[in-house]
Amino acid sequence: MxxxxxxxxxxxxxxxxxxxxxxxxxxxxxxxxxxxxxxxxxxxxxxxxxxxxxxxxxxxxxxxxxxxxxxxxxxxxxxxxxxxxxxxxxxxxxxxxxxxxxxxxxxEAVCPRNLLKRVLARAADAGFTVKAAAEFEFFVFEETPQSVRDKGYRDLKPITPGNFGYSMLRSGVHADFYHELWTTCDAMRIEIEGLHTETGPGVLEAAIGVDEALEAADKAALFKTVAKILAQRRGWMATFMAKWSRDWPGQSGHLHMSLLDAKSGEGVFFDKAKPLAMSDAMRWFVGGQQALMPELLAMIAPTVNSYTRMIPGYWAPTAASWGYENRTCALRVIGGSEKSQRVEVRIGAADLNPYIALAAAIGSGLWGIENRIEPDAPIEGNAYAVEMPPERALPATLWDAAQRLKGSEAARTLFGAEFVDHYAATREWEEREARKAITDWQLARYFEII
Incomplete structure (x- = not known):
């Protein structure tokens, strides 16, 4: 039009x-x-x-x-x-x-969408186009914006009880919501590839179709808004916060990406003559992502709540690790063919900003190619049980992550000093605001005994 x-x-x-x-x-x-x-x-x-x-x-x-x-x-x-x-x-x-x-x-210097455009221009200058897709987990409750406030965000009622991943029963009972979400997103060019229940009460996972990276970011950002709108219009609420309850796993925001040759349109990550069929470009791309993950984590884990999810055994990575078809790692190389081979960034939660997170993931990969950064040997088996070298440790708090970002010369080169300083300052503010809160844990711990 x-x-x-x-x-x-x-x-x-x-x-x-x-x-x-x-x-x-x-x-x-x-x-x-x-x-x-x-x-x-x-x-x-x-x-x-x-x-x-x-x-x-x-x-x-x-x-x-x-x-x-x-x-x-x-x-x-x-x-x-x-x-x-x-x-x-x-x-x-x-x-x-x-x-x-x-x-x-x-x-433009501090605009999230323009940040991603600058990174994609860097890819274009190197002769690449970028394909990407997002997957989000989100919990849905029989609550309204008023009722959750009246309850103080306690004793909330999910739309379904208990664990029941990939449930045909749950999706059949609430088929009208699934169908409305699917058809609405389809009408708005936010094509969904898969939609199912995950493990936990009222939790769904949606896989959004692959597209060129900027369009993929638009779709991912719109999906979160549309899902919330449709839930609230029926008296429900959907949340994409990283972890809403200590009793249940957090909500992931996984990002898939691959590079194509800009002239031929062929994928550049696949080389059947190489180990794991990973081309040099893919190996260096993963190497850059692994090397810069501790410095760029604030761009992918942007809230105080993001860091409550990163604990062993809850499907959230705890170090800058990578593996082949290994879901315990921060970076999962997914094998296949020239068209399907890709890397999945699994460190993010559903609270990520798709533009900023994709800029970090793609930008660090391009930096790896430019500098021919070799990754560690891939982790086999349980990554939580592997002792990682100190340089692969991730910041444990949003404050620490913001400090790493501010001090990253690679980040300033990739994203511009003005964006880095502006964004890091907003993350520091978020942490300072969180420190004002008196939590239920603090009250229970100290109110009587201390």
């Missing part, structure tokens, strides 16, 4: 408006309705959002210590660029168009 056709489509709508949306540092979708006339002007001449969108946290609290924005800049407008090619019709709003946007001008 051309911009002119899009505006005509909006003028003929009832109501005659469209939604525009973009994703902030935390991967939260922010947006608004625009009239047909305002949309036409925005497409032609650009538009703006208050730059506070890049200067507040997921709770709309102003982040202190940023140079890009703050009280010292008086929160001016930041340019945005509308992307008509991303238009999707929203079935839950009568087919109203949704158009994605990204920050432009000075704000």
């Amino acid at each position: 051309t911009p002119e056709e899009l505006v005509k489509r909006v003028r003929e709508g009832d109501p005659a408006c469209a939604k525009i949306g973009l994703f902030d540092i935390d991967g939260v979708m922010r947006g608004k309705y625009l009239s047909a006339g305002k949309l036409a002007s925005a497409i032609e001449s650009g538009a703006a959002f208050c730059d506070v969108v890049l200067g507040w946290d997921s709770g709309d609290q102003l982040v202190e210590g940023l140079s890009f924005t703050g009280w010292h800049t008086a929160y001016p407008d930041a340019e945005i660029r509308l992307l008509p090619e991303t238009m999707r019709e929203m079935p839950f709003e009568g087919g109203m168009p949704l158009i994605l946007a990204e920050f432009a001008g000075r704000a």
Whole structure:
């Protein structure tokens, strides 16, 4: 649909408006309705959002210590660029168009979508295109935004009880939700390849179809918003936080990726003459990811809650490890053919920002190819039982991860100093806010006895 056709489509709508949306540092979708006339002007001449969108946290609290924005800049407008090619019709709003946007001008340096675009331009300069896909686990509850607050986020009721992974029973009973999620996502070009229950009460896993990396990130970011909308419209809630209960495994956000030759379109990761059929390019790509994972972890594990998931035996890696078809490792090489061989980054949880996490995963792999970084020998068997060298240890907290990111010369080269400083400051803020909380554990531990 051309911009002119899009505006005509909006003028003929009832109501005659469209939604525009973009994703902030935390991967939260922010947006608004625009009239047909305002949309036409925005497409032609650009538009703006208050730059506070890049200067507040997921709770709309102003982040202190940023140079890009703050009280010292008086929160001016930041340019945005509308992307008509991303238009999707929203079935839950009568087919109203949704158009994605990204920050432009000075704000490009700290914009998550533009960060990924810069990394993909680096890949293009090296003669590669990148394919990617995301998988998300998420818990669904018979709760509303009001009821969870009234309960203090305790004693929540999942839509189903107990463990029942890959359950035909559970998916059959709640088939209407599965079907609505599937058809809605399909209508919005967020094609789902697989959808099933996971182990735990009310937990689902969705595998989103592979696409070029930027489109894959758009789909992944949109999926989380759409799943939440559909759940809340029926009086339920879906959560993508990394770990909501100490009694159940965390929720993963796995990312798959491969490189193609930009000219021939053929995969460059497969070489049947090499061990594990891994080409030199794939081996170096994995080597770069492994080497930089401790420095870039904050970009893939972005919340305080992310680090509660990384414990042995809960399907979350605890070191920068890799293996062939090994789900206990942070990096899983998936074998196959020239078309299917890929690497899966398993360190992330469902709370990741797809643009930033993919930028970290792809950027570190490209750095590995550029510098011919050799990975360790692949781990066979249980990675949790293997003693890893100190340089493979991962930061244990978001604060430590932010410090590693700030001090990473590779990160500054790959992503730009302005992004690294801005993003690290937002992660430090998140940790400082968390330290203000008095937890149930602290009350039970100290209230009477100390």
